[in-house]
Amino acid sequence: MTPAPPVGTAICGLGSVTSIGGSPDACFDALLHGRTGLAPLRVFDPDRYNVTSAYEVDDRPDRTDRPGRAGDLLVTAVRQAAEQAGLDDLTDVPVLVGTGLREQRTAELAWAARTTVDPDRLHFGGVLGDELGARDVHTFSNACSASLYALALGADLVEGGAPDVVVAGVDVLTASMVGLLDRVHADPPDRVRPFDSDRKGVVLGEGAAAVVLSRRRPALARLSAVALGCDAFHVTAPDPLGIERTIRAGHEASGVDAVDVDVVYAHGTGTVLNDQAEAQALALVFGNGDCGPAIAAVKGATGHTSGGSGLFSLVMAVLGLQHGRVPGISGLRAVHQAARGLGVSALPRQLPGHSVVQVNAFGFGGLNAVAMLQRADTR
Amino acid sequence: MTTLQPAPARSGDPLSGNPLSATPPAALLTGPWGSARIVSVGAVLPAHGIAHADQLLHPGEPTDFDPVAVLGRKGTRYKDRATLLGVAAAAQALDAAAVDRTVPRSDIGLLVASCYGNLSAVCENAELIDRAGVSSLSPLALPNASSNVVATEISIRRKLQGVVLTVCNGHASGWAALRWGMSLLSAGRSSSVLVVAVEAPSPHEQQLRGAAAPLVDGAVAVLLTARDAPAVPVRSPGGAPGDETPLPGHELAAVHGLLVIARAAARARETGSAVTCGGGPGEGDWAVLP
Numbered sequence: 270m271t272p273a274p275p276v277g278t279a280i281c282g283l284g285s286v287t288s289i290g291g292s293p294d295a296c297f298d299a300l301l302h303g304r305t306g307l308a309p310l311r312v313f314d315p316d317r318y319n320v321t322s323a324y325e326v327d328d329r330p331d332r333t334d335r336p337g338r339a340g341d342l343l344v345t346a347v348r349q350a351a352e353q354a355g356l357d358d359l360t361d362v363p364v365l366v367g368t369g370l371r372e373q374r375t376a377e378l379a380w381a382a383r384t385t386v387d388p389d390r391l392h393f394g395g396v397l398g399d400e401l402g403a404r405d406v407h408t409f410s411n412a413c414s415a416s417l418y419a420l421a422l423g424a425d426l427v428e429g430g431a432p433d434v435v436v437a438g439v440d441v442l443t444a445s446m447v448g449l450l451d452r453v454h455a456d457p458p459d460r461v462r463p464f465d466s467d468r469k470g471v472v473l474g475e476g477a478a479a480v481v482l483s484r485r486r487p488a489l490a491r492l493s494a495v496a497l498g499c500d501a502f503h504v505t506a507p508d509p510l511g512i513e514r515t516i517r518a519g520h521e522a523s524g525v526d527a528v529d530v531d532v533v534y535a536h537g538t539g540t541v542l543n544d545q546a547e548a549q550a551l552a553l554v555f556g557n558g559d560c561g562p563a564i565a566a567v568k569g570a571t572g573h574t575s576g577g578s579g580l581f582s583l584v585m586a587v588l589g590l591q592h593g594r595v596p597g598i599s600g601l602r603a604v605h606q607a608a609r610g611l612g613v614s615a616l617p618r619q620l621p622g623h624s625v626v627q628v629n630a631f632g633f634g635g636l637n638a639v640a641m642l643q644r645a646d647t648r
Numbered sequence: 649m650t651t652l653q654p655a656p657a658r659s660g661d662p663l664s665g666n667p668l669s670a671t672p673p674a675a676l677l678t679g680p681w682g683s684a685r686i687v688s689v690g691a692v693l694p695a696h697g698i699a700h701a702d703q704l705l706h707p708g709e710p711t712d713f714d715p716v717a718v719l720g721r722k723g724t725r726y727k728d729r730a731t732l733l734g735v736a737a738a739a740q741a742l743d744a745a746a747v748d749r750t751v752p753r754s755d756i757g758l759l760v761a762s763c764y765g766n767l768s769a770v771c772e773n774a775e776l777i778d779r780a781g782v783s784s785l786s787p788l789a790l791p792n793a794s795s796n797v798v799a800t801e802i803s804i805r806r807k808l809q810g811v812v813l814t815v816c817n818g819h820a821s822g823w824a825a826l827r828w829g830m831s832l833l834s835a836g837r838s839s840s841v842l843v844v845a846v847e848a849p850s851p852h853e854q855q856l857r858g859a860a861a862p863l864v865d866g867a868v869a870v871l872l873t874a875r876d877a878p879a880v881p882v883r884s885p886g887g888a889p890g891d892e893t894p895l896p897g898h899e900l901a902a903v904h905g906l907l908v909i910a911r912a913a914a915r916a917r918e919t920g921s922a923v924t925c926g927g928g929p930g931e932g933d934w935a936v937l938p
Contacts, residue, residue: 317781371795371816373770376856380771381778385858388763388818388901407824410795410816418813422828425835445773448782449790497837498754499812501803505790511809633791634800636812 273648277523278427279488280480280642282354283584284346284437287476287571288324292349296571296581297588300596301617305570306474307460313444319457320450323442324474324572336375336386339368339477340396343439346477347401354481356433359403364435365423366393366408367415369576369632374443393439403435412632413536415576416478417640420583421495427482438577439477446575447473461573462600463537463566464544464608471538474572478581488645490587494522500635506542512550512629512637519627519639520554527554530562531623532595533612534582536631537566538573539600543631548607557610562627563620564613565589569599579630583640586626590644593621675913677872680932681830684872687747687840689910690740692718692733693866696895701740704914713865726788727801730765730867734798734846735805737867742806745871747840757811757838759829760799761821761845761902764863766792768850798846810838815902821845822905826870826934833874844869845906861899868906870913887922887935890915912936 285292288306289299299305306324312334315321326342329335343366351359372391379386389395392408411418416438423436450471451457458469482492496519500511520527533555536547555561567582568574574581589595594617601615626642675686689701697707715724715732719739724732738758747756769792776784791797796814803812811832817824822845829841846867847853853863890912894900900907912923916938924935 314778317777319782368816369794369796373767373795376767376770376852377774379856380775380852383855386856388857391763391767392816392818394818406817407828408816410814411812412794412796412800418811421811421837422813422831425831425837429831429835443770443774443793444777445770445793448773448777448785449787449793451782452785453787453790497811499758499803499809501753501807501809503804632796633794634796634803634812636796636800 275491276643276647277491277493278424278482279486280490280492280587281483281486281488282350282356282481283489283587284349284479285476285581285584286326286342286345287574287581288326288474289570293584293588297585300567300570300585301594303597303599305599306572313447318448318451320472322459323472325442326475334378336378337372337390337396338374339372339439339441340393342441342477343393343437344396344400346479347397347435347437350435350479350481354483354486356481359401359435361405362403362433362435363426363431364397364403364406364437365419366406367419367438367576367580368408368410368440369412369415370440370443370446371408371410374441377444411576412634412636413575414579414630414632414636414638416580417495417630417638418497420580420640421497421638423482424492424495427484432484434482435479436482436580437477437479438580440575440577441475442473460600461539461568463535463539463569463598464548464605464613465601466603466605468539468541468544470540471573474574476571476574476577476581478577478584480580480584490590490645491643491647492640493643494519494641496522496639498637500637502635505633507546507631508635509546509549511635512546512631513553515637515639516550516554519641523641525625525641529625530627531620532563532565532589532626534586534628535564535566536629537568539568544605545607547629548611551611559610561612563595563618564611565596566598567596569601579628579638583628586628586642590623590626590642593619593623595620675916676937677909678937679826679934681827682834684830684833684874685876686913686936687871687873688741688744689913690737690869691910692736695865701910704911705918728766728769728792729848730762730846731798731801733848733867734760734844735802737869738802738842738844741842741869741871747871751840753807754809755839756808757832757841758799758803758808759813759815759825759841759843761815761825762798762847763816763818763821763901764847764853766795766797767856768852769793771852802844819901819904821902826905826909829872833872839875840871840873842869842871843906845903847901847903861897864895864898864900864903866903868903868910870906870910887924890923890925892925909934909936
């Protein structure tokens with residue numbers, strides 16, 4: 270008898286660099302051990318801001334900022350993923366990059382110094398071409414769900430016949446985004462506390478993540494669907510019903526029911542509005558009777574890495590599937606009322622053999638994306 | 649208001665019908681990534697005498713763009729110029745086709761292309777922080793710090809609940825957005841896609857670009873649908889070459905691809921003949937068939 274074909278699209282290579290580690294394994298280990306990347310602002314003048322800390326990648330020993338840092342992190346993550354997948358020539362491989370802030374920090378630095386910027390250095394085609402030889406690079410600036418939006422487009426390409434596709438996400442701090450977020454916080458948050466009753470808001474982080482999707486290479490895990498939707502509701506206030514709609518679309522497209530889902534990597538930004546709306550949506554889909562999936566949320570450790578955050582969660586979710594582990598939620602002390610009955614925990618859990626994982630990412634403007642993963646051997 | 653086909657009649661439940669399939673065929677756009685129908689076009693290039701898409705080939709006198717007159721007072725304060733131009737062009741295309749009244753809103757994709765769109769707000773706020781700290785910022789400027797502010801505003805104003813994407817691929821962003829619009833249609837993620845490209849001049853983009861040709865001030869929108877679009881060979885189907893350097897003397901940046909296609913559609917409709925147009929570098933051959 271011929272075995273059924275494997276579900277979805279093979280994920281064949283992983284890459285990540287964040288404030289908690291320079292590789293996927295290092296990041297996952299830090300998550301399991303509760304380490305965070307929180308540190309005093311590394312290059313921004315603390316006298317200019319109320320917020321004092323962020324989750325920055327520590328790559329500026331002289332405490333001086335430089336243009337092109339987002340591209341540098343991206344190159345690192347893409348190189349890791351390509352090497353793991355055995356993809357040694359990116360010339361004709363589509364590379365889809367999701368980002369919230371692209372190289373806007375480069376623009377800020379150039380404006381401050383009254384210098385110029387090559388327009389191909391405002392997105393990532395230039396750097397990925399120069400460093401990795403990639404010629405078919407696309408930058409999607411889609412707020413905090415950008416990298417999962419890029420993942421959806423990448424999966425469509427593979428489905429449509431492309432042999433290999435690289436999907437990546439990246440963001441670094443910009444003064445404008447740190448400052449404007451700071452301006453809207455009545456009381457500056459000291460750290461990210463996903464689903465905590467004392468959460469005060471978002472603290473930004475930095476990082477890049479990458480995966481290789483392929484029709485022909487051995488799978489580390491399988492991407493069974495990515496559902497996309499837009500609340501079209503409010504710029505900064507998420508709509509629980511819009512989130513619920515996208516989650517259910519993800520389940521339907523991947524052929525699973527809510528009861529089949531073992532683990533959810535939540536968006537979990539630690540803002541009052543996101544976590545309330547996300548918890549409501551999760552309760553609508555999974556119920557809140559303590560029998561739903563384990564809920565992970567990585568931003569307590571990494572900060573909010575903006576457009577790269579969804580794909581970073583997904584990279585961690587693949588390692589979680591492989592190791593049968595679920596990281597605890599760093600920063601969670603007292604569970605917020607809306608999240609009670611959901612499977613949130615500050616402690617890491619052993620979940621050997623878990624097989625269906627959901628990854629959420631929601632963006633400014635109500636841009637919702639839900640990716641569904643399954644174990645590599647799922648048919 | 650330019651429509652390449654008559655607007656469908658509105659009747660019954662506005663969200664349940666599929667009048668796009670009942671209307672006469674619109675112009676056919678074909679390119680390296682597939683084929684789609686061009687349902688309608690919007691264009692706002694005020695300095696070039698184009699206040700509406702029907703002026704694309706026959707511009708009038710240069711005009712000012714008064715966002716309150718075009719869009720109403722509500723929701724126009726604190727919005728940057730690129731956002732308002734993009735909303736205006738999108739509204740023309742959507743209103744001409746009435747598509748968001750006739751197709752489920754979750755089926756309408758939105759792609760926005762811009763290279764310099766929000767960089768003015770980004771640089772301005774960063775400079776304010778450098779000078780006087782975050783207390784000098786307006787919290788209402790927060791949305792403008794995100795590169796997808798134009799798409800967000802269009803989707804919220806028109807309640808578009810499908811895929812919403814902002815393409816920031818440098819000066820080729822408009823061509824890239826057309827490619828990804830085709831991809832969303834062929835993957836079945838959307839039954840219609842509105843592709844919008846916008847740029848707006850500012851002291852900031854002038855500094856960042858150096859002493860270059862002035863940046864175009866305006867937006868172009870093209871509404872595409874997969875419905876009844878036959879597969880057409882990728883190679884150029886022949887026809888007269890289109891106007892590939894519209895608005896000479898200006899840097900069109902992300903607007904280039906959309907403006908070329910919008911003008912080709914207008915010309916194809918006017919002449920009844922196919923119009924071919926090369927895309928940007930690596931973007932292949934495109935054509936519009938009447």
